[in-house]
Amino acid sequence: MAAHTHENTAPQNGHLETASLDGKNKVLGFWLFLGAETVLFACLFGTYLALRNQTMGGPTGEHLFDLKLVALATAILLTSSLTSVLAMHAMNQLKLKTMQFWLGVTVLLGLGFLVLEIYEFIHYVHEGHTFMSSAFGSSFYALVGTHGAHVTFGIVWISTLMLQAAKRGITTEMAPKLFVSSLYWHFIDVVWVFIFTLVYLLGKVG
Amino acid sequence: MGTLIVLLVLALFLTAIFTGGYNKDFLDRVKTSKVWDWLTTVDHKKIAILYFMSGFFFFIVGGIEALFMRLQLIVPHNDLFVGDTFNELLTMHGTTMIFLAAMPMIFGLMNAIVPLQIGARDVAFPFVNALGFWLFFAGGLLLNLSWIFGGAPDAGWTSYTSLALNEYSPGPGIDYYVLGLQISGIGTLIGGLNFLVTIINLRAPGMTYLRMPLFTWTSFVTSALILFAFPALTVALLLLMFDRLFGANFFDYTMGGSTVIWQHLFWIFGHPEVYIVILPAFGVMSEVISTFSKKRLFGYTSMVFATVLIGFLGFMVWVHHMFTVGLGPVSNSLFAVATMAIAVPTGIKVFNWLFTMWGGEIRFTTAMLFAVGFIPTFVMGGMTGVMLALPPADYQYQDSYFVVAHFHYVLVGGTVFGMFAGAYYWWPKMFGKLLDEKLGKFHFWTFLIGFHLTFFPQHFLGLFGMPRRVFTYQSGVGLETINLISTIGVFGMTIGTLAFIYNIYKTFKVEAQAPADPWNGRTLEWAIPSPPPEYNFAQLPRVRGLDPFWLEKQAGNKGMTPAEPLGSIHMPSPSYLPVLMSLGFFIAGFGFIARGNYAVGILGLIVVVITMFMRSFEQDHGYHIEPEEIEDANKGVQA
Amino acid sequence: MSRQRLWRALLVFSLAALALSGCSGDPSLNVLEPSGTAGEKQLNLIMWSFFLMLGVFAVVITIFVYVLIRFRKRKGQDRMPEQTHGSTLLEIVWTVIPIVLLGILAVPTVNYTFELADAKPDEDSIRVKVTGHQYWWEFEYPDLGVKTAQELYIPVGKKVHLEIHGKDVLHSFWVPALGGKTDVIPGRVNTMWLDAKKPGKYQGKCAELCGAGHALMDFVVYAKEPAEFDKWVAQMKQPAKVATAAQKEGEQLFLQNCMGCHAGVNPKLQGPDLSKFGTRTTIAGILPHTEENLKKWLKNPEAVKPGAKMPKIDYLTQEELDALTEYLMSRK
Structure with missing residues (x-):
């Protein structure tokens, strides 16, 4: 175990997150964790694709999905990925305020996405497409809902880290935490791209 | 909720009595007590002992369940345990043995040995390591509480739907299965992740990938399998939970669901799981055979690649558990060929073991006996494995006693023999005492003979038309004698296990400390005292090749050459958060199982979230052990 | 050490001999003594793979025994073995040979897999719709207009095409002496084919855990000569008559107490069709077909078959029970 260092010096290789052994462990561990998350979502996608036509007389995806709304949600989430990159860039330059600003924007965009998703779900429930209405309903909400839960967790997590960063500044201990949360954020973004394609676009095609 | 408060108060009382009454110094006394030390430890060697001992405890529990089943089957039309009771026994036997006995015993050995073998002072994430254990333990406990509160799960360890749905299994049994395994599964997942990072990042200077001992390699591949296989189980259990608790329709065909999806998800996890529990046993065998043959492992590189290949192919063969589902000849053929390829x-591994012994000087210690007994046993399991891989033949074997015989040959002959070999081999390193060899040999022979007596005849039971998971069988069709022999064999295994328990008891009473290197070992763990100090290596060793300690001994050196000067060693501080978080999960699980009591479930989840925040905001920089202390300790060892 | 090992080997062999001779399986449910084409093909593959594997086992065990005896540490010996790294040649040998062996095994495997999957009915074959229920089997002959339960009649020498349906949980249809199994999956139709080469009685089993009564979810397959089979079909199509006064009373009791489930009124609570109950040879698929056993079943089905869905008919007087039994037994 390497000793922790707390001086605010710019990292030599430009990456503060892997400047300590602890940081290296965290970053590697988190990449591996994302591997496990990939399998998790793959299983949910598989289940959804197998069951998406089992509507049992309820509304179909083609009938339900509103691509405009979903496209807006997609745009919001993709933008938040960009702002998260900007935050990490600021972190490695030790610019606390800039980082906090971009993290804040990321969180707000995430919240915007969530609001849209909740609005969408409420709309679906009114149309008779619920978690319990059919196997299609169950698998749809399981997949999209698990993603939504990940977004929610991400928002809470990043906000928590912003609080910590405000108190402690950018240290070699904070940097890997911030970095992996940003990795996580990109990951749920990528998952959303797959949801957009395999759930909404494919659902519209029929 | 009321029960919960009563239990909480009771626990406080017990703690107070245990630590000598409540007063001002109560908390201090709790914190210095041994129990607190074990509850909060993040030391991989202590966690290893926790894992190994709870795994062994559950092994006994699962064994008793098996004994009950064989007693029921000793004669046809017996009425000792029939119907649902028998189904509970068979479900809990399978679930307990795989998830609560095999997995923790493997994690026990991995925790005890892998950091030592790669020359590390600890694992990459000591906190996560402790959390992994406590989650496993909470899940296992929850699952076994089903016996007392509401009935055990009874749909088989595979818990196939629709049998596992509310309509056909109305009690809380399957809920215990779902939530118990979910909680312990999360623990296993993060445990595997921890070992991957540990092995990648914390190897001592000079310990390249192709110098890692085979046990470390198999642990590495097993951890990778855990990482990629367990999420499939997580999803399967999640969906089943949704179906059972929240009215979803994933597996209910009347609402458009599909029972086959459960089978796919379960076996996408389940087949790699088989390799998860067998690969570390392969690793143990490789270490033991090499040490007691006094030879370098034959074909080390091909052993490594074979391990990786088995792990990789393990993900490609799950459909061979589903040949009779009717997925069509193309899919059956493809998965048959993939299975045979394994x-x-x-x-390659078997022949490498044989040729490691070839030309060596074989010492038949108990550990070696288990390794040696493993080879023909496992090869027989492998033979029937290839036979089972052929779909048309499998149409006959599937779900018959032939399959039962097969997987006990690989799981007992492989994993259990491996764990016993590992226990006898590494006991001195884990506990600082040597297990009794005479008792050990008695243990081996009774267990081996009992095992073959139990399971060899079962091949014939299957071929003579006896399905598995049945609580009775027809008389007069040639099944009585074979079943009787099979039940008699169980007593052999029981006596063997009792001998092991007695051996453990006896060993704890023995005064004599084991030497650092009792077996003339080859790998790094034998270069440090038994048991190792909490920092493992006073100075990180420099590794010059495969079997580094052996190389140093051959070069006439007493120990490893240090790779760093003696300095202050950083250690992680103990934490009560893992126990607290697992307790939260436990309460949450219990709340959701007791339907309609979701308040308790949510309370548990709140505890989990709070502990997560506590962990996130905690600034724990551990503590340091100074060189003077280390030198003092070293003198103590030498004196 | 070697003596103990020898002893163990002897034990294993004597066990094998015992299992093969002393208590061999019964031809009514023995995989190793098939009476149908599918079972024969499967046995071929079983034996073929077994002997191939036995060869491999023999090689391993020979090296194993030799190594253990030859290279064991002898008293007072302290030899330093040569620390070999391996042998490329040997390693190639034991990689290539298994690949070749498995290749040889793969050819008939794939062949048989496709052959057995070809379950399309031809003109001459008998079609049977099989439905697995907790815990009984329903057999329907759509082309012949015949429905039965627990007992499947098939003509010798004809291909029997099975269409396998499920309604509740998974089951698996298995007649060991005729051929391997196919799962019963609710919401899905599976197909398989069977034939019997000689007349006889074959045991059928449920091979997938399906609940408390799984162990007792047995059925019987009767293979009859074609002429006898036709006679059976004719008999099954002939409605049974109500002759005696007791039978009349029994009919009334049947209509009042049993029709709900046994005449398909409630699809969720379906029991076997009993219109030809008198022709059966078992009660509930497991007990001999006697009046005594029928009464035992009626009074407490769960005592006979744990988990059985049928309610207790224990509220009838002794006379009523006799009448109902007589009525049911007369349904021929």
Whole structure:
């Protein structure tokens, strides 16, 4: 175990997150964790694709999905990925305020996405497409809902880290935490791209 | 909720009595007590002992369940345990043995040995390591509480739907299965992740990948399998939970669901799981055979590649559990060929073990006996494995006693023999005492003979038309004698296990400390005292090749050459958060199982979230052990 | 050490001999003594793979025994073995040979897999719709207009095409002496084919855990000569008559107490069709077909078959029970 260092010096290789052994462990561990998350979502996608036509007389995806709304949600989430990159860039330059600003924007965009998703779900429930209405309903909400839960967790997590960063500044201990949360954020973004394609676009095609 | 408060108060009382009454110094006394030390430890060696001992405890529990089943089957039309009771026994036997006995015993050995073998002071994430154990333990406990509160799960360890749905299994049994395994599964997942990072990042200077001992390699591949296989189980259990608790329709065909999806998800996890529990046993065998043959492992590189290949192919063969589902000849043929392909790397391993012994000087210690007994046993399991891989033949074997015989040959002959070999081999390193060899040999022979007596005849039971998971069988069709022999065999295994328990008890009473290197070992763990100090290595060793300690001994050196000067060693501080978080999960699980009591469930989840925040905001920089202390300790060892 | 090992080997062999001779399986449910084409093909593959594997086992065990005896540490010996790294040649040998062996095994495997999957009915074959229920089997002959339960009649020498349906949980249809199994999956139709080469009685089993009564979810397959089979079909199509006064009373009791489930009124609570109950040879698929056993079943089905869905008919007087039994037994 390497000793922790707390001086605010710019990292030599430009990456503060892997400047300590602890940081290296965290970053590697988190990449591996994302591997496990990939399998998790793959299983949910598989289940959804197998069951998406089992509507049992309820509304179909083609009938339900509103691509405009979903496209807006997609745009919001993709933008938040960009702002998260900007935050990490600021972190490695030790610019606390800039980082906090971009993290804040990321969180707000995430919240915007969530609001849209909740609005969408409420709309679906009114149309008779619920978690319990059919196997299609169950698998749809399981997949999209698990993603939504990940977004929610991400928002809470990043906000928590912003609080910590405000108190402690950018240290070699904070940097890997911030970095992996940003990795996580990109990951749920990528998952959303797959949801957009395999759930909404494919659902519209029929 | 009321029960919960009563239990909480009771626990406080017990703690107070245990630590000598409540007063001002109560908390201090709790914190210095041994129990607190074990509850909060993040030391991989202590966690290893926790894992190994709870795994062994559950092994006994699962064994008793098996004994009950064989007693029921001793004669036809017996009425000792029939119907649902028998189904509970068979479900809990399978679930307990795989998830609560095999997995923790493997994690126990991995925790005890892998950091030592790669020359590390600890694992990459000591906190996560402790959390992994406590989650496993909470899940296992929850699952076994089903016996007392509401009935055990009874749909088989595979818990196939629709049998596992509310309509056909109305009690809380399957809920215990779902939530118990979910909680312990999360623990296993993060445990595997921890070992991957540990092995990648914390190897001592000079310990390249192709110098890692085979046990470390198999632990590495097993951890990778855990990482990629367990999420499939997580999803399967999640969906089943949704179906059972929240009215979803994933597996209910009347609402458009599909029972086959459960089978796919379960076996996408389940087949790699088989390799998860067998690969570390392969690793143990490789270490033991090499040490007691006094030879370098034959074909080390091909052993490594065979391990990786088995792990990789393990993900490609799950459909061979589903040949009779009717997925069509193309899919059946493809998965049959993929399954047969696994025989090739496995064969490579067997021959490498044989040729490691070839030309060596074989010492038949108990550990070696288990390794040696493992070879023909496992090869027989492998033979039937290839036979089972052929779909048309499998149509006959599937779900018959032939399958039962097969997987006990690989799981007992492989994993259990491996764990016993590992226990006898590494006991001195884990506990600082040597297990009794005479008792050990008695243990081996009774267990081996009992095992073959139990399971060899079961091949014939299957071929003579006896399905598995049945609580009775017809008389007069040639099944009585074989079943009787099979039940008699169980007593052999029981006596063997009792001998092991007695051996453990006896060993704890023995005064004599084990030497650092009792077996003339080859790998790094034997270069440090038994048991190792909490920092493992006073100075990180420099590794010059495969079997580094052996190389140093051959070069006439007493120990490893240090790779760093003696300095202050950083250690992680103990934490009560893992126990607290697991307790939260436990309460949450219990709340959701007791339907309609979701308040308790949510309370548990709140505890989990709070502990997560506590962990996130905690600034724990551990503590340091100074060189003077280390030198003092070293003198103590030498004196 | 070697003596103990020898002893163990002897034990294993004597066990094998015992299992093969002393208590061999019964031809009514023995995989190793098939009476149908599918079972024969499967046995071929079983034996073929077994002997191939036995060869491999023999090689391994020979090296194993030799190594253990030859290279064991002897008293007072302290030899330093040569620390070999391996042998490329040997390693190639034991990689290539298994690949070749498995290749040889793969050819008939794939062949048989496709052959057995070809379950399309031809003109001459008998079609049977099989439905697995907790815990009984329903057999329907759509082309012949015949429905039965627990007992499947098939003509010798004809291909029997099975269409396998499920309604509740998974089951698996298995007649060991005729051929391997196919799962019963609710919401899905599976197909398989069977034939019997000689007349006889074959045991059928449920091979997938399906609940408390799984162990007792047995059925019987009767293979009859074609002429006898036709006679059976004719008999099954002939409605049974109500002759005696007791039978009349029994009919009334049947209509009042049993029709709900046994005449398909409630699809969720479906029991076997009993219109030809008198022709059966078992009660509930497991007990001999006697009046005594029928009464035992009626009074407490769960005592006979744990988990059985049928309610207790224990509220009838002794006379009523006799009448109902007589009525049911007369349904021929």
